[in-house]
Amino acid sequence: MKKQEKLASLGILSAGIAHEIQNPLNFVINFSKMSDKLLKDLTEIVEDNEDKLQADDREEMEDIVADLKENMAKIVEHGERAISIIQGILLVSRGKEGEFMPTDIAKLVKEYIWLSYHAMRANHKGFNISIHEQYQDGLPRLMVIPQDLSRAVLNLMNNACYSVWKKAQTANEDYHPEVCVSVEAKDGQLVITLKDNGDGMTNEVKQRLYDNFFTTKPVGQGTGLGMGITREIIEDRHDGKLTFESEEGQGATFTMTIPIRK
Ligand SMILES: Nc1ncnc2c1ncn2[C@@H]1O[C@H](COP(=O)(O)OP(=O)(O)O)[C@@H](O)[C@H]1O
Numbered sequence: 001m002k003k004q005e006k007l008a009s010l011g012i013l014s015a016g017i018a019h020e021i022q023n024p025l026n027f028v029i030n031f032s033k034m035s036d037k038l039l040k041d042l043t044e045i046v047e048d049n050e051d052k053l054q055a056d057d058r059e060e061m062e063d064i065v066a067d068l069k070e071n072m073a074k075i076v077e078h079g080e081r082a083i084s085i086i087q088g089i090l091l092v093s094r095g096k097e098g099e100f101m102p103t104d105i106a107k108l109v110k111e112y113i114w115l116s117y118h119a120m121r122a123n124h125k126g127f128n129i130s131i132h133e134q135y136q137d138g139l140p141r142l143m144v145i146p147q148d149l150s151r152a153v154l155n156l157m158n159n160a161c162y163s164v165w166k167k168a169q170t171a172n173e174d175y176h177p178e179v180c181v182s183v184e185a186k187d188g189q190l191v192i193t194l195k196d197n198g199d200g201m202t203n204e205v206k207q208r209l210y211d212n213f214f215t216t217k218p219v220g221q222g223t224g225l226g227m228g229i230t231r232e233i234i235e236d237r238h239d240g241k242l243t244f245e246s247e248e249g250q251g252a253t254f255t256m257t258i259p260i261r262k
């Protein structure tokens, strides 16, 4: 088998496994959430019958219930972590290899930029970002793998949205979250840029940016798989280059450069 074929079948295999694991994991999480509610009911019963219990028995029961609650929370926390890892694997492993086809790049980029923004607004009501878009006029359809490129745009935009949202949590009112997007063709290259004025990256983050499972986000919010897959999409599948610039506290700019295929 060629390396590509091997990777493809590994992808199908892991997507299958990920699907299979997702169901039982959901059971684990849901049942522990239910048990947590039952524990609350139990606590109330104990409280209602306080006078019927001996003081040391009561204390012991309270301790046990407290421990059980803590354990339940741990089960939920780690279960959700496992779910988010699995969702990351599902994101990375695709069954079928995408194909190059003539694509309206501006339309694709616009669609996924706004998809990402709307998704984030669904979670953070009332949070606004100014999105500045610059699409070169009259750009012809270009040969790319549309489903891969859209995932790359989505990943970068998700990160940009998160970064400006995060900064807005602590910044003062003068801070205006902004993302600038541009698409242009120059010198035989398609250039797509995403610039945000979020928190930017430390040197450590820059160094580990593309490592799988590296994330600075809280459990359940990040899988640390987005940048690795984005680089693979741009560099391995499109023979392009993914570069970034970032100053800590000032934001980050990501540039995808893809040679235009004739
Ligand atoms: N636009 C950005 N601004 C600041 N940090 C970023 C940005 N994009 C990526 N990062 C950093 O890179 C890490 C890895 O990104 P990624 O691979 O997409 O995983 P995830 O988004 O799940 O954390 C993020 O956790 C974050 O620390």
Ligand SMILES: [Mg+2]
Residues within 6 Å of the ligand: 155, 158, 159, 225, 226, 227
């Ligand atoms: Mg990400």
